[in-house]
Amino acid sequence: MVNPTRPFELLVCLIALALGLAAWLISDTFPRTAEGYLGPALFPKLLAVGLAIASLSLLYRNLRQPGLGASLKLLAWPNLLRIGGILLALALTPWALGKLGLLGSAGALVLLSSLLLGARWLEALLTALFMVAFVYVVFVQLLKVPL
């Protein structure tokens, strides 16, 4: 049966396995206690074992089922590109903070996100302006949160 969650399930299992493996290897470098016990490495190593067992069992179950190719075809590639665009914009925000400030950067992000979600230019612009005004009034003026 074609299952649209399978590619994502597979990817998360691989990430969890990689994280577990990395945690095991990196925690080898942590200092041991004076008595020679694992100390700060103990808990990450326990987690690494748990993650490896759970992700390998799920990987095995996922790969044993037929129809992975068909599940991959169900991926919404244009929307994945949109998501890439939003994440790229968010990743550029620390750089934009220096140029536009937080309010300007937030406005730009709202504008871009709304456009990627299918909004028209004018309504996206109005939403961004409203958002900037809301953040300024509520966070800065009313709650005195330093931004």
Next chain:
Amino acid sequence: MSFFSLESFLAMMLGALYGALFGSLPGLTATLAVSLFIPIAIFLDPAVAFSAIIGITATAIFAGDIGATAMRIPGTPASAAYTEEIHQIGKERSPAFALGISALSSALGSLVGVVILIGGSLGLAQVAKQFSSFEYFWLVLLGIVSGVFASPSMAKGLIAFGVGMLIATIGYDPALGTPRFNFGNPNLLGGISFVVALIAFFGVAEVLNNIYSYKKGPQPPASPNQNRSVAQEFFGAGGRLVWKERRLLLRSSLLGTFIGFLPGAGSDLAAWISSNFTRLRRGSKEQVTLSGASSNNAAVAGTWIPALSLGIPGDTLTAIVLGMFLTMGITPGPDLFAKNLGFVVQLYIAFILASLLMMPLVGYLGAALISTLLRIPMRLLLGAVMGLCLVGAYAINRNPFDLYLLVVLGLLGLLMQRGGFPVGQLILGMVLGPLLEQYLMMSLIKTQWDLTALFSRPVAMVLAVCNLLLIVGMLWLRRQRARPNNP
């Protein structure tokens, strides 16, 4: 001045609105709300100042549900335990109904907590004093085990917990202070901010998930109940459900109060344990929301039990309030009852007023606001949510590095959501992981790494047996359900 003056009542009302604003906005917490109020409070009459503080604490935790219902972003960590459920109820039926359940059960849960606070402050505090790292270890493990089994897939639940707990190991280790997994980056030395993770896993991931499901064309029609009046849904339907589930409400409130009075546990843990127990029993979305909301608000009153009777804060919030007590020349502890009985009684009554009046009022206003907000097209609302995520994540530490974390964790949240992994359990792992490690390491260090010591005390032994029974029972239950004649 008395707690029953007009000034005190107004202070409580304004405090409740101020707390609700903080609680409902991602990135702003109840603790921050009280912290920012302290410089003003010290110049006020104690009765007015504490009325406002009670108003803030009563609504800030509940108001976390407003963000969770409207945008799937829990305003406070305590609401994260049942964000999925309350957001779904809001989407499928109406936000007014979702917030009606939450506000009314929060009010009643808080009332149960206050009654226990009044009736058993001193007695219950004696029980808490018996708990050491051994008992806490098993109690936290109980929270994790119930969380894993509450997930539809055990393997997915384990992965979500594992990833959450692993994320929480970044930074100084809680027992020995060794820096871990920071890769030489000073931004990671203090660990990953919990609020940033909340915003990423719930807020950013939700926006990305909506973009992934985006299809050109008209939006799906709203559910028929969206057109019913807010009052009908909030008080009528919400009230009927709360009345129907009164036993569950009482159980969850009692559990929440008990967890709340354990020092360091707090309302977040209370909500997680309570809602996970309801999930384990295959409770409906409404039941999970009701048990989580009543439990976390009961826990708020519970945290005041050790604070008032022993001078030991149950969480950060009560720690700040205790500081306020001392600044105003009031020493919490057994002597408080002897020397300031009148003040304590008025404090209790203020709690009852805040529970019965402020929560339903703020909840109703929140529901009315969301019902208006949801008339805005999703493409615009989600864009605005993205902006709010950015501001909320940055407002915590004003550190641009947190925005990179928002990207990475938001993407991970999206992948997990699309893959059917329970993101809530990941967040629970981030809360419980450091506690579990801390109590494990403390126990091992105290006993020269003797693991059998974890079973050496009677209460610890009982809690260990509870864990074992829960695992065996749940495995048996899953086996029974997996049989072909048992769909």
